Amino acid sequence: MESNLKRLQSALRDGKFRAGAVLVTSHENRLFSTGFSSTAGAHIVTPDASVFLTDFRYIEAATAAIADTEVHMMERGQTYADRINEVCRRLGVGELAYEDTTMTVAERDAFAARLEPRMTPAGKAFSHLRAVKNEAELENMRRAQRITDAALAELLPTLRLGMTEREIQSELIYRLYRCGADGLSFDPIVVSGPNSSLPHGKATDRVVGPGEFVTMDFGVLCRGYCSDMTRTVCFGEPTAEMREVYELVLRAQRLGLDTARAGLHYAREYDGVVRRFLTDAGFGPNFGHGLGHGLGIEIHESLDFDDEHPGIMPENGVVSCEPGIYLAGRFGVRIEDCVVLKRDGCENLTKSPKELLSVG
Ligand SMILES: [Mn+2]
Incomplete structure (x- = not known):
């Protein structure tokens, strides 16, 4: 059986997200992509890599639960935008699909002001996978x-x-x-x-x-x-x-x-x-x-x-x-x-x- 992460990576490879990588931010889509439920976190997925960022409250459980994924802890005072930039630099990600259907306008604007990769809307790609x-x-x-x-x-x-x-x-x-x-x-x-x-x-x-x-x-x-x-x-x-x-x-x-x-x-x-x-x-x-x-x-x-x-x-x-x-x-x-x-x-x-x- 193909895991949801693998399905997400195939969809990326097939151009379904119209970007080389995707940033998963909503609770629902993070649950889909990682199988792990948390109130805070960001999942960066490329066709060959998977990096999950979360904070102290979840780090132990997330590390144990999420397969085929690097799990890193957010240090106090760090911002998700800075850590996502680090990951994208390391993985060579220049274009990141984001969840335009779940992010608030304020969140989108805050990410757009800080993120180095170009942000493109994921559109219906997630609902297609999740259906x-x-x-x-x-x-x-x-x-x-x-x-x-x-x-x-x-x-x-x-x-x-x-x-x-x-x-x-x-x-x-x-x-x-x-x-x-x-x-x-x-x-x-x-x-x-x-x-x-x-x-x-x-x-x-x-x-x-x-x-x-x-x-x-x-x-x-x-x-x-x-x-x-x-x-x-x-x-x-x-x-x-x-x-x-x-x-x-x-x-x-x-x-x-x-x-x-x-x-x-x-x-x-x-x-x-x-x-x-x-x-x-x-x-x-x-x-x-x-x-x-x-x-x-x-x-x-x-x-x-x-x-x-x-x-x-x-x-x-x-x-x-x-x-x-x-x-x-x-x-x-x-x-x-x-x-x-x-x-x-x-x-x-x-x-x-x-x-x-x-x-x-
Ligand atoms: Mn009903």
């Missing part, structure tokens, strides 16, 4: 989803009428950590009754009543990688209309899962297929968000990164499948799994059942 996962990254994501599935299985029997959204959210977070989460990939969404028509609503002190949907959208971090899942359950018995809407969303979701594969145009051939299905059923205006998004180190990663093939979903990319129907002021349903795109279909990372469940 395609290697086996180690996929294993982290499978593990993250296993934790997420396990936490839901533990949570469901604890749900009782009279709980508030916030109580459900707290119980869920507790289970996620107990099941092995390193962190949360985002603050879980727990919305009930009429609040469930808010796709990204916030948990409140609202008490869940009988015959109401509760939508829970949540995920964890495992070794720096995200999971993401949504399930809608009913407290007590749903009405016939609620059941009908739920079954429609479930059919739409299965259609998305059956459709998903590498090489499809996201908007036309993936999102578009499910959107047409829900539109034909009369719920087009009630499905106002995208069918899916990329994910990995970040919970939302771009699927539109390849200028030669705009909008095409890559092999070994991970994408969510999350149709929903939202009836303002009444109720909403969303069901979400995440899949690994393969040439002839997809691997569903999400194992939690999704038949309409009556709880409480």
Whole structure:
């Protein structure tokens, strides 16, 4: 299996960064290029060399963890710009691609004033690399989803009428950590009754009543990688209309899962297929968000990164499948799994059942 560092070096060699070397500065891209998580550091990569600079807080762990890389400590009072200049001089780097998509304008200006190599924007090169996962990254994501599935299985029997959204959210977070989460990939969404028509609503002190949907959208971090899942359950018995809407969303979701594969145009051939299905059923205006998004180190990663093939979903990319129907002021349903795109279909990372469940 090719490490992310080797993939980054191949991309440099192939001219994908339009520079001889790259300066990796954001937490997310440093995690990608080194496999090491830290709040401070800079990674300078050329086709044949890899130098990571970090400070006293991380030096011991970084030295032990990062393979095929020189790891050096920043001395107190030194600036990253000065140390990067030293490294670039030694490696003969005259042109350095920088993360124009993550750096603040102030950081860019400060580097531009001090760095000796010419700075060129890396553009979409990082999102292109990160969209395609290697086996180690996929294993982290499978593990993250296993934790997420396990936490839901533990949570469901604890749900009782009279709980508030916030109580459900707290119980869920507790289970996620107990099941092995390193962190949360985002603050879980727990919305009930009429609040469930808010796709990204916030948990409140609202008490869940009988015959109401509760939508829970949540995920964890495992070794720096995200999971993401949504399930809608009913407290007590749903009405016939609620059941009908739920079954429609479930059919739409299965259609998305059956459709998903590498090489499809996201908007036309993936999102578009499910959107047409829900539109034909009369719920087009009630499905106002995208069918899916990329994910990995970040919970939302771009699927539109390849200028030669705009909008095409890559092999070994991970994408969510999350149709929903939202009836303002009444109720909403969303069901979400995440899949690994393969040439002839997809691997569903999400194992939690999704038949309409009556709880409480
Ligand atoms: Mn999602």
